[in-house]
Amino acid sequence: MSTPAQRRCVQVLNEALHEVFAERDDVFLLGEDILDPYGGAFKVTQGLSDAYPDRVLTTPISEGGLFGVAAGMSLRGFRPILEIMFGDFIALGMDQVVNGISKFREMYDDQVTVPLVVRTPMGGRRGYGPTHSQSLEKLLLGIPNICVVAASECHDLRGLVVNAVEDDRPVFLIENKLMYGRSSRRPEEGHVGGLAVRETGARYPALSFSGTDFSDDTATIVTYGGMVPVVLEAATELILEHEIFCEVVALSQLLPMQLDPVLESVARTGVLVTAEEGTLTGGFGAEIAARVQELAWSDLRGPVRRVAARDGIIPSARPLEDAMLPGAHDIVGAIVALEAVRS
Incomplete structure (x- = not known):
């Protein structure tokens, strides 16, 4: 029998969904092709329709309608979970999100809540092409009154799912596609591999990672989701090849933005690099950079550097896709360049 650390992330997510269905009879699942035996495009929902046939509802290909139905259900006291097959398709439901779901609670003076969860896979590196490979989290970061959460293989996936369902806000739970097939890498005895780990409450x-037990790192890298393993690879390469030690801050809550662990790290290191898989302009890194420079200008010893995908489409051809998306070498290059300026 596999231990929790050995289980694939898709198994952990699936078990968490089964857990919330067993514990709450107000939870419903809506989505396309989620019924067994198929169990969703990435198999996260397998077994749920057989176990709870009245609460797992397969839907037509109409994301706008799917968001609208879920909003109505949540206003009536249910807690629907939407599975949007690919994160690229959230654009089809944005009117419901921007002009309804995110506004109802404030419009009606806190007399109603909209406790729904939108689960969706984001990210490339699988050769799916321009319309099935994007990381569109930044489209959500400017919408007030929603919560955006990005999972990674190092985070407590069960806890993220359970807490999202219990949250009275609309929650977007972003799941990177490559994460599904990877093993969960939860900290053991305060470490992931050779890096010390701290976790906020x-x-x-x-999660914050350090190769010096947070005592002598010279740069901070802030990231989330599918970029976490890429950044950890870069951090290890920086230690082994360049003798540069970095703190890595892996956020799960992107909106409202969690800045405290970022500011605490920058106060120690004085250098900040952001890393995201989405395109560069107007992204997560731009918002982090603006806020850190506003709140911690005196701690910074140089400009914030952003690592992200190029502004353009994601090609289907894998070599071109790899050239478009940020890799560990891009992060290493950004840190080495900042270190060169300092010296």
Whole structure:
């Protein structure tokens, strides 16, 4: 029998969904092709329709309608979970999100809540092409009154799912596609591999990694989701090849933005690099950079550097896709360049 650390992330997510269905009879699942035996495009929902046939509802290909139905259900006291097959398709439901789901609670003076969860896979590196490979989290970061959470293989996936369902806000739970097939890498005895780890006590925790036990790192890298393993690879390469030690802050809650662990790290290191798989302009990194420079200008010893995908489409051809998306070498290059300026 596999231990929790050995289980694939898709198994952990699936078990968490089964857990919330067993414990709450107000939870419903809506989505396309989620019925057994198929169990969803990435198999996260397998077994749920057989176990709870009255609460797992397969839907037509109409994301706008799917968001609208879920909003109505949540206003009536249910807690629907939407599975949007690919994160690219959230654009089809944005009117419901921007002009309804995110506004109802404030419009009606806190007399109603909209406790729904939107689960969706984001990210490339699988050769799916321009319309099935994007990381569109930044489209959500400017919408007030929603919560955006990004899972990674190092975070407590069960806790993220359970807490999202219990949250009275609309929650977008972003799941990177490559994460599904990877093993969960939860900290053991305060470490992941050779890196020390700290975890905040928030509903959606941030993880901080350090090769010096947070005593002598010279740069901070802030990231989330599918970029976490890429950044950890870069951090290891920086130690082994360049003798540069970095703190890595892996956020799970992107909105409202968790800045405390970022500011605490920057106060120690004085250098900040952001890393995201989405395109560069107007992204997560831009918002982090703006806020850190506003709140911690005196701690910074140089400009914030952003690592992200190029502004353009994601090609289907894998070599071109790899050239478009940020890799460990891009992060290493950004840190080495900042270190060169300092010296």
